[in-house]
Amino acid sequence: MITAHPGLPEFDYIWPESLIEASKFLADHPGEAIPFMGGTDIFVRMRDGFIKSKYLVDVKCLEESDRITFDPEAGLSLGAAVNMNRVIASPEIQQVYPLLSEAAHTVASYQLRTRATVVGNLCNASPAGDTTGACVVLDGTLLVHGVDGFRTESLKTFFLGPGKTRLKPGDIVRAIQFPLPPPGYSARYYKLGRNASGDLAIVGVTVLGFPDDSAPSGYRFRIALASVAPVPLVPLEAEKILTNEPITPENITKAARAAMDACNPISDVRGSARYRKLMVRNLTEKLIREVWQKIGNGR
Amino acid sequence: MANHRIRLRINGNLEEVEAPSNMTLLQLLRDKLALMGTKNGCSAGECGACTVMMNGEPVNSCLVLAVECEGSEIITVEGLAQDGRLDQVQKALIETGGVQCGFCTPGMLISIRALLDRNPNPGETEIRDAIVGNLCRCTGYLRVIQAVHEASKQQTIGLV
Numbered sequence: 001m002i003t004a005h006p007g008l009p010e011f012d013y014i015w016p017e018s019l020i021e022a023s024k025f026l027a028d029h030p031g032e033a034i035p036f037m038g039g040t041d042i043f044v045r046m047r048d049g050f051i052k053s054k055y056l057v058d059v060k061c062l063e064e065s066d067r068i069t070f071d072p073e074a075g076l077s078l079g080a081a082v083n084m085n086r087v088i089a090s091p092e093i094q095q096v097y098p099l100l101s102e103a104a105h106t107v108a109s110y111q112l113r114t115r116a117t118v119v120g121n122l123c124n125a126s127p128a129g130d131t132t133g134a135c136v137v138l139d140g141t142l143l144v145h146g147v148d149g150f151r152t153e154s155l156k157t158f159f160l161g162p163g164k165t166r167l168k169p170g171d172i173v174r175a176i177q178f179p180l181p182p183p184g185y186s187a188r189y190y191k192l193g194r195n196a197s198g199d200l201a202i203v204g205v206t207v208l209g210f211p212d213d214s215a216p217s218g219y220r221f222r223i224a225l226a227s228v229a230p231v232p233l234v235p236l237e238a239e240k241i242l243t244n245e246p247i248t249p250e251n252i253t254k255a256a257r258a259a260m261d262a263c264n265p266i267s268d269v270r271g272s273a274r275y276r277k278l279m280v281r282n283l284t285e286k287l288i289r290e291v292w293q294k295i296g297n298g299r
Numbered sequence: 300m301a302n303h304r305i306r307l308r309i310n311g312n313l314e315e316v317e318a319p320s321n322m323t324l325l326q327l328l329r330d331k332l333a334l335m336g337t338k339n340g341c342s343a344g345e346c347g348a349c350t351v352m353m354n355g356e357p358v359n360s361c362l363v364l365a366v367e368c369e370g371s372e373i374i375t376v377e378g379l380a381q382d383g384r385l386d387q388v389q390k391a392l393i394e395t396g397g398v399q400c401g402f403c404t405p406g407m408l409i410s411i412r413a414l415l416d417r418n419p420n421p422g423e424t425e426i427r428d429a430i431v432g433n434l435c436r437c438t439g440y441l442r443v444i445q446a447v448h449e450a451s452k453q454q455t456i457g458l459v
Contacts, residue, residue: 010300013320013366043323043362044343056320058367085356109432111350111357111410197431 008047014057019145019172022059027147027170035059035172037081038115040108041124059172060117067175070096076178077143080120084113084131097178099187099208103134106191106201119173122155125165125231132232133206133224134189138178146171159231182220185210186294188287191226192279194270201227202271203279207287209295215243219295221255223284228263228276235262238284247292256285303366309334310378318365325349325360327368328375336376336405340434347433350406351375357413359432376405379412387457388412391450397442403435411447420451 014033016022026033033055036042045051059065065081070092078087084104087093094101100118107113107121107130121129122142135155142153147170158165167173181187187208193199204226212220221242225233238258245251260281265273306315309332316331325342328334328351337360340348344359351360352374379386388411391397398404407430414421414429421429426447427440435443 007326008321008323010319010321012301013303013364015366038362039364039367040344040359040362043364047342108344109347110413110429111347111359111432112344112362114353114356114358115362197428 006047008043009049009052011046011053012055014055016057016059016062019059019062019174022057022062022172023145023147023170025055026057026172029055030169033057033169037117037120038083040112040116041120041126062172063174065174068092073180075180078118078176078178080173080175081117082119084116084118085110087118087131088113097134097138097181099134099138099189099206100131103131103189103206106130106189106193106197109197119176122158122176123165123167123173125159125161125163127162127229127231127233128200128204128227129232130189130191130201130204130226133204133226134187135176135178136224136232136234137187137206137208137222138181139222140176140178142173143175143177144171145174150174152177156234161230181208182210182212184295186291188290190283190287192283200270203227203265203276203283205280205283205287207284207291209242209288209291211295217243217245217247219243219247219292221288221291223259223288225259225263225280225284227270228265228280230264233262235259235284237262242288247296252285252288252292255288256281259284303369305366305369307368307371307373309373310375316365320364320366322365323361324351324353324358324363324365324368324373327365328360328373334375334377338402338405340402345432345434346403347406347410347430348403350409350433352409352413355413355416357410374409374412376408379408386412387454388415388446388450391446391453392443395442395446395449397438397446399437403433403438407433407435407443411443411450414447415451415454419454421447 034053035057037060060081065079067079069077087104088101118131121131140155189206191204192202206224209221238255241255260277265276267273300319328337338348340346342361344362349360350357
C-alpha cells in the first residue's frame, strides 16, 4: 500500500549522557548509528528512504553544546546545538559576524530554524547549505570529539562530497570556532532561490573582503559558492586575481568569470547547469562590487 | 524498537505517554491524544500546518520526535483559548476574514502567537518573515497579515 505520508521507519532513539558515551556508542556501531541535532534534514531523508539507520543518537544535550561564547580576542565559539534563530538574534553575532546572521536568516522558515543548527547544516555537507559559505569565508574550525578525545578540523578540507565529510564513526562536532574577522572587513551572502524565501538555493554566493597591505592589490577576498559543485566551492583563481591585480571594474569582471569557470554544477529541478554558471558570474561580480564599495571607501 | 515513557505538559496538562522511538510529536498529538487541531500537511517541514509551540518557540511537529519532548511544554491550537475566550489572534483572524478552508489556520495561529509573544508590535517585514513557513492556498496572506496588525493593536490596548 502506498501511503501519502508514511511515518518514519523503525529505529532506536539513543540519548547518551556524555560525549565519551556518545562517541563510544557511535564507534561501536559503524554504519548503524547516526548522530543528530535538530533532525530537520535527517528525518525527511529517512522518511523518504534515502537514509537507513538502526540507531539515532541525540547529541544536542551534551556538555555545553548549546552555548554561544564570544571573546573580543579569541573570537566566537558557536555550540553545535545552538539553533539558527539564536544565531540570528545574538547581538554579538549581529555586531561582529553579521554575515552569519544574514546567512542563517535565509534558511527555510522561523519554525524550522527553531530546530535547525549551523553545525548540523555543515555536517550534512549539502553543497546547497546556506550557512556553509559564511562559515568557510569566516575561517571556521570545527571542534570534534571522537573516540580519541578532542581535535579540530578546518572547514577548508572538511567536505569530501555530497553528504560526505572527514568525520569518522564516533565523531561528534561539539562547536564551531571563528577567529576575529580581519579588521575593516565586509561580507555579503546572496541566495538565489525560486522564491523570495524558504526554498533551497539555485546558487548561493558568499564574498568577504578586507584591506591587507601584504597583498599586491592591497586587499584580500574570500569567496564561497553553493549549489555549483559536489562540495561547497572556493574559487581560488578568482581570489588570486583580486589579491594580485589592482581592483578595477575590469579585474572584478575577470575574477567573476574565474569563479564561473571553477564551477561544475548539475542541472536539476531548481535550475540548469548553464543558468547556474551564468548566475555565479553575475552574482559574484555584484557582491565583489558591493564589498569593494564598503572596504575600498569607494576608491 | 524501544518504547519510551515520556512526561510532558500539553496545553497546561501533565501527560504521561508511551511512544516508540520513531513516533513524531505530530503523531503523538493526533493519534495518541486525539488533539486533531494540529494538521498533517507535507510531513517534511515545508508547509507549517503542524506547527506547535515547544517551550515557547514554534516548531514543525512532524520533524520532532515524541521522545525528544520529555519534560517539554507544548502548546497546540487547542491551548490558545483561555477559559472559553478566544485568543486575540483567533478573534482577529475571524474578524478580518483570514480563514477560508482552515487547514493552515492552526499552524498559522501558533506562528503568529509566538511572533506577538517575542515582538508585540511587529512590522510588515517581521510578520511576513514569521509566517514564511505557513503555506496557505486559499485565503492568501494579505488578510492574515492584516489580522496580525489588528491583534497586535488589540493586545496593546488590552494591556493599557
